[in-house]
Amino acid sequence: MLQSLEIELTSNKKQQPAADQLGFGNHFTDHMFIMDYSTDNGWHKPRIQPYQPIVLDPAAKVFHYGQTIFEGLKAYKTDDGRVLLFRPHKNIQRMNRSNERLSVPELNVDVVIEALKQLISVDKDWIPTAPSTSLYIRPFIIATQPQLGVAPSTHYQFIIIMSPVGAYYTEGVNPVKIFVESEYVRSVKGGVGEAKTAGNYAAGLKAQEIAKEKGYSQVLWLDGVHRKYIEEVGSMNVFFKLKGVVHTPALNGSILDGVTRNSIIQLLKHWNIEVIERPITIEELYKASQNGELEEAFGTGTAAVISPIGELNWQDDVLIINDGKTGELSKKLYDTLTGIQMGKLEDPLGWMVEATPVNV
Amino acid sequence: MLQSLEIELTSNKKQQPAADQLGFGNHFTDHMFIMDYSTDNGWHKPRIQPYQPIVLDPAAKVFHYGQTIFEGLKAYKTDDGRVLLFRPHKNIQRMNRSNERLSVPELNVDVVIEALKQLISVDKDWIPTAPSTSLYIRPFIIATQPQLGVAPSTHYQFIIIMSPVGAYYTEGVNPVKIFVESEYVRSVKGGVGEAKTAGNYAAGLKAQEIAKEKGYSQVLWLDGVHRKYIEEVGSMNVFFKLKGVVHTPALNGSILDGVTRNSIIQLLKHWNIEVIERPITIEELYKASQNGELEEAFGTGTAAVISPIGELNWQDDVLIINDGKTGELSKKLYDTLTGIQMGKLEDPLGWMVEATPVNV
Structure with missing residues (x-):
């Protein structure tokens, strides 16, 4: 299909923001990728065009019934000028699982990866190189x-936009304070918690706002049935180091199958550190902390990579983890993962995909 | 605020569809209402303009994080030429409750009602008059x-679009067949089931598709915790007549507080028919049916008004209600409610609001 890719280059390049002014998701590159779908023609008309507004009928279904799927992944520029993508197939494969749950048509993974490489090629000058920066890539689908x-x-429409980004949290890799949410629920088995769809995020905003007012960066979500099993933290997966062993909630249908989560598990196993996926209750965590067994806690996600957790508040019972400091393992995982992503460290598990610009 | 309402009339009126070609939500009137919100200026710049596309940045939050709220209500034209709205304040008040849950700014109810009347005034020729037709009104908010x-x-942006509609179900007021959903869940306490937001509808599409393949019009949703309490049917509230008494699931945080639901309860009480809001299990319903106590079942909603249920399928156990025919009470409720709405019957509970066109 991509043999028919049309490329229209902008005649009006934007000024790029300074590396220390990036923030997250504020600035967008000069171009975007779009592809249309109709029941009659399937996915068709792939094109790269100048970054520009989307024009939709006010009755477009995305505004009313929420059929929208997104993904997030990153591209990095190495010191020797190569461009690397981190496990991009995992993201597009997950997009198809989300599509399936939301009755959205399936994508051809190879076509999307090729389109992405072409788009990166066009906007290669937008990939930042300062420490902790990258090019955040946002593929998404909307019902029109x-x-x-x-x-x-x-x-x-399937669309890819790209944004040069700095750290997701203003705290950087410093520990964040997390509020354990007891009233609101993110998702439940049988729902769409496993899908990366807009509604899941809208549902979480209120709890997040209340937590922020109380001085917490994010909420920790408990399951919707028993209200005791740990699910996610903010929009990240979550890990706990208990007596030298790493534990993370098992995928149960309401937890996102995170690419970073999967990578952390693989990396730990590669290091011969035991990692267990299982249901974990919040009560167990507090007991472990009292017994001195809770050594580290951290969230994982594409945006923040690793976000150490320094404090939990569960019904006003405050739990301090590792003296509120970044744990040794958390730091090592962050340094290793970002090192592999930036092409500074060996890539022992074959994660990085070269997207070195071709001539367009 | 509406003193500053700007009105731009179209110079290119559309051809209106024939009354028997309407369907539901396929055709839109010549104009729309828009109002903007910013943190700095609040809601501002109310305007009526020709129906036209919405132009949004591809990074607009509605596409990614699903902050979108909608409502649905109807306008009717009476035989003597008046225009009536059915309980419009209830819808806009509910919109504010949805807004609160989704962290969307509050609307001034009176301003919205006035805007709606003005919009109807401009497009008054679009209100259909054939039996079972009406002007469906869709106010919605999107994060931009x-x-x-x-x-x-x-x-x-807060937007109102309007669509002349016929019956929502192709079955009309004839009984529909409903599949009791055991795998997928619509919502759960602590979630956003009580809010009229896009994500709730996207989440329900898959179950609906599977039910359709099996020959059923809609699904009946069970609660997400115990998987036994009846919540809604499709996108409607649901009522059961058991031994002369009407029962409906109590509002519990995951069920939509339907305007039609509320009106049916009021109307039944007005008629001195007992109506009980309480948790109802699917098992109880099957037992009642076996004992000959389940006399009628029907869904209620703005789109379909009353939709009789003729058959339920719960794990392949098929339950026929009232011989698969429309029940006497269902019919009476439909005739009375639509009679009041069309201005053909007295309005004993003071529901109808005149929106008789003023000169614009």
Whole structure:
């Protein structure tokens, strides 16, 4: 399909922001990728065009019934000028699992990866190189059929936009304070918690705002049925080091199958550190802490990579982890993962995919 | 605020569809209402303009994090030429409750109602008059800030579009067949099930598709915790008549507080028919059916008004209700409610609001 890729280059390049002014998701590159879908023609008309507004009928289903899927991944520029993508197939494969849950048509993974490489090639000058920076890539799908019946859309757009980013949390890799949420629920088995779809994030905003007012960066979500099993932290997966062994909630249908989560598990196993995926209760965690067995805690996600947790507040019972400092393992995982991603360290598990610009 | 309402009329009126070609949500009137929000200026710049595409940055938060709220209500034209709205304040008040849950800024209810009346006034020729037709009104809010951090948007648009509609179900007021969903879940306490937000509808599409393949119109949703309490049917509230008494699931945080639901309860009480809001299990319903106590079942919602249920399938155990025919009470409720809405019957509970066109 990509043999028919149309490329329209901008005649009006934007000024790029300074490396220390990036923030997260504020600035966008000069171009974007778009591809259309209709029931009759499938995915068609792949094109790279200048970054520009999307024009939709007010009745487009995305505004009313929420059929929208997204992904997030990053590209890095190495010291020797190569461009690397971190496990991009995992993201697009997950996008297809999200699509399946939300009745959105399947993508051809290879076509999307090739489109992404082409887009990066066009905007290669936008990849920042300062420490902790990268090019954040946001593929997403929206339902565009202008019709108000509650039924899957007949038309969609698949779009990729890209943003040069710095650290996701203003704290950087310093520990964050987390509020354990007891009232609101992110998702439940049988729902869409495993899918990367907009509704999951909208549902979490209120709890996040309340936590922020109390001085906490994010919430820790408990399961919707028993209200005791740990699910995620903010929009990240979560890990705990207990007596030298790393534990993380098992994938249960309501937890996102994170690419960083999967990579941390693989890396730990590669290092012969035991890692166990299982249901973990919040009560167990507090007891472990009292017994001095809770050594480290951290969130994992594409945006922040590793985010150490220094404090938990569960119903006003405050738990300090590792004296509120970044743990040794958390730091080692962060340094190793970002080192591999930036091409500074060996890539023992074959994660990085070269997207070195071709001539377009 | 509406003193500053700007009205731009179209110079290119569309051809209106024939009454028997309407369907639901396929055609839109000549104009729309828009109002902007920013953190700095609040809701501002109310305007009526020709129906036209919405232009959004690809990073607009509505596409990524799902902050979107909608409502649905109807306008009717009476035989003597008046225009009536059915309980419009209830819808906009509910919109504010949804807004609160999704961290979307509050609307001024009176301003919205006035805007709606003005919009109807401009497009008054679009209100259909054939039996079972009406003008469906879709107010909605979308988050427009172009920023990829997971946080409430700083900018929104509030929009009203309108669609002349016929019956929502092709079955009309004839009984529908319903599949009791055991795998997928619509919502759970602590989630956003009580809010009218896009994500709830996207989450339900897959179950609906599977039910359709099996020959059922809609699914009946069970609760996400115990998987036994009845919540909603499709995107409607649900009622059961058991031994002359009407029962409906109590509002519990995961069920939509339907305007039609509320009206049915009021109407039944007005008729001195007992109606009980309480938790109802699917098992109880099957037992009642076996004992000959389940007399009628019906869904209620703005789109379909009353939708009789003729058959339930719960794990392949098929339950036929009232011989698969529309029940006497269901019919009476439909006739009374639509009679009041169309201005053909007295309005004993003071529901109808005149939106008779003023000169614009």
